[in-house]
Amino acid sequence: MLETNFTNVYTKFKLRLYAKVFSRFESREASLSAVETFCVEVIYALGRPTINEFAAFAQISAPNAVYKINSLVKKGYVRRVRSLEDRREFHLEVTKKYMDYYGITYDYILAVMQRIRDRFPPEEVDQFDHMLHVIWSELMPEVVLKGEA
Structure with a gap:
């Protein structure tokens, strides 16, 4: 269940990015x-x-x-x-x-984060934020961002 849900969320973010990138080609704006x-x-x-x-x-x-x-x-x-x-x-x-x-993914991320804040109580949002912090700072050592090391 956890793997499926995480994959589904990740896939939706990826597909949103891809759709926006390809829409630039379709409208010849790219x-x-x-x-x-x-x-x-x-x-x-x-x-x-x-x-x-x-x-x-x-x-x-x-x-x-x-x-x-x-x-x-x-x-x-x-x-x-x-x-x-x-x-x-x-x-x-x-x-x-x-x-x-x-910079097309960032507006969508902000929209989803606002939906999370609207949907869940503050305590759950704080717990989710904590979990995300642990995931990127401790559980994903293969990719290091500036300021992490």
Whole structure:
């Protein structure tokens, strides 16, 4: 039951993302390919990664990562920001253009979270929040986000 329910929730979030990405293609609004969209989503999720961190996470070569990033920078969805600690290094940031146009999963997440708050008593919402925190911070060591280590 737990596995089925978790899979169903995860699948609904994925399908919502995919539907929004593909709707951009249908209406000819898309200036990013599906792969480029996922690249920007990864950059956003990693929280200002370097090019090498992005390449390592995506399991692609550094030259391939540079090629993809250059395309995203040229289209205005990602920017390179020079590191204050090491001036030779650049961090990747998602631009407002991306968040306004493609940051499509986050509005849905906020809507679902509001529905949870409306549907359940505050104590259950707090317990759910605690469980989610334990899941991402302790039970998913395969994926490390900035600030976790």
